[in-house]
Amino acid sequence: MEFSVNHPLIFIIVGIIVAFVLGQSVFFLVRALKRAKELGISSSTVKKTVSSSAIFTIAPAVAILVGVVVLSKSLGVALPWLRLSVIGSLSYEVIAAQNAMEPLAQDMSSVVTDPSVYVTVLWVMTLSIALGLILVPIITKKVxxxxxxxxxxxxxWGEIFSNAMFLGMISAFLGYxxxxxxxxxxxxxxxxxxxxxxxxxxxxxxxLGICSTKFKIRWMTDYALPISLLxxxxxAILFSNIFGGYAVPTV
Amino acid sequence: MKKNMSYMDSVHYYGRIWGLILGALIIAVPLVLCIAFSAVPKWDALVKGLIATLPMYWAVGFIEIFTYVPMLGAGGTYLSFVTGNISNLKLPCAVDAMERAGVKANSEEGEVLSTISIAVSSIVTTAIILLGVLFIVPIQPILENPVLEPAFEMILPALFGGLGVVFISKNVKLSIAPIILMLVLFIFIPALNKGTVGIMVPVGVLFTLGVARIMYKKGWL
Known part of the structure; x- marks a missing residue:
């Protein structure tokens, strides 16, 4: 079979896996919705969770698409589609691909034509993220x-423990x-x-928080995070222009 | 599958089944493509690429499981570790949903709402990426427009600014020590940056848990 980064076979394989992952999300969603009803969680809380989660996701998901575009120049569209829909993370995948291509003298901006180069990059990307696949089914229940x-x-203490975990994570990102x-x-x-x-x-x-409390505007609380994110x-566009960029250039 | 299984037990039961099947499918992709295209990996490049990537990713992955499982809940974990983009999407989404509903991550209500939030987020992400793949030619110039680049690159500060204000305002006393520690570390250690923030999350979490325990025992919380 003649190789191409956009060969229909790769799209079919990726399509099957993405459909499987979509099936898993729908399966867990349906079961959680049923359980929410049994636990007496109000339908308005559930509906707001669904709508605000969907709206919040749009901007970060579009940012993830940028990663698909970056990787597609060398790896075609199918593989970045897989890597960023399943397991992959925007920041990790691009670095993994770069690390794999460097010893092959393969440029991130030119299309891979050698199937050996393609499968080498694919193996590096797959094995690098394999730990989560193996460990999550084994240890999640214990943890x-x-x-x-x-x-x-x-x-x-249980409540403080939960808050402390979130604060620890948030403090790391604020430090960055x-x-x-x-x-x-x-x-x-x-x-x-x-x-x-x-x-x-x-x-x-x-x-938004103050206004929603003072004027009792509930939708403001529901969509506060996506609005503040946007x-x-x-x-960032404005400040990047004022300060000449968003990161100190590496020398 | 036993009928008398509790909801939590069934989440773990099905989570493991879906996870193991998906793991096998993911590993099968490079194998199938090697056979289909009669391609053999370039071994020396494969080893070099793995040395550069695998130790760091496995170390982070190992710590991430212990750090994120208590925050995501069981259903959220099984979904998030399959669909990825945890810290920049799934976790903030679930945290926001639980916070607005006033439920804790370690309660069953928190477990259910976190799962709903992450499942919806995963479905929407998959749909957007699918649309992006279908229309990659017309959208490529927009996504690569240099004017928009800072907006996409600055997603983490934009995300954690909003999320931070909610949690810090509700836990002012507990926030002080971890924020000071992280500011000092990130400002004065040049190696700490966007690329290494993932490693610092567990450090922040463990430190905050330690501080919280001391403050709780002393009756300051």
Missing amino acids: QTGVSKIGMKDKK VFCDVTYIADGHLQGLTPVCVMVVSAVVMAI CGMAS
């Missing part, structure tokens, strides 16, 4: 049961936002862009 027990033993500010002294103002974007997003979120992203 999750252990965490549930904490909440059952001491309810207050400031990673380039030390370069301001050298005249590199680009590091201010992520800081200003974060501030805009936080201020918009706070205003405002932050839009402000």
Whole structure:
């Protein structure tokens, strides 16, 4: 069979896997919806969860599409479609592909024509993310049961435990936002862009929260996160122009 | 499948089945393509590529499971680790859903709403990527427009600014120590940046849990 990065066979294989993953999401969604009813969670809460999750997802999903476009120049459309629909993450996949192509002297912007190069890149990308596939089915139950027990033993500590986990994660991302500010002294103002974007997003979120409480506008709470996300992203264009970019150029 | 299985047990039962089948399918893709195109990997490049990628990804992947499972819940975990993009999409989506509904991640209500949120997010992401693949030619110039590039690159600050304000305002005392630690680390250690933020998430989580435990024992929370 003659190889091409956009060979119909690759599309068929990827299509089957994407359909399988879609089936899994629908399966879990239907079961969770049934369970929500049994637990007495109000239908308005469930409906709002569905609609706000769908709306929130649009902007990050479009950003993921940028990754598909970047990878498609060398790997065709089918493989990036698979890697970014299933398991892959925007930041990891591009790096994995770069690491695989470097020893092959393959450029990220030219189409792979050698099937050996293609399968080499595919093996590196697949094996690099294989750990989650193997471990999640094995250890999720143990980890999750252990965490549930904490909440059952001491309810207050269980709540603090849960909040502490989220705060720990959020603090790491807030720290990253400031990673380039030390370069301001050298005249590199680009590091201010992520800081200003974060501030805009936080201020918009706070205003929406205050307004929804004060004026009892419920939809503002439901869509506050997607709105603050979009405002932050839009402000990135402005601040990037003011500060000459969004990251300090590597020398 | 036993009929008397609890909801949580059935989530693990089906999660494992779907996960193991998908794992086999994913590993089968390069195998099938090697056979179909009579292609043999370039072994030296494969080894070099794996050395450059695998240790870091496996280490992060291992820590991610322990860090994210308690936050995502069981159903959310089985879905998220299959569909990917956890920290930049699935987790914020689930966290926001649980926060608005006023439920905790370690309760069954939290488990159910997190699963609904992540399942919907996964379906929408899959649909958008499918549309993008179908219409890649007309949308490529838009997605690669240099004017829009900062908006896509700055998605994490835009996301965590909004999410941060919600959680920090509700847990001011508990937020101080981890935020100071992370600011100091990210500002003064040049190796810490966007590429390494994933490694710092478990550090932040463990540190905050330690601080929370001490503050709780001393009656400060």
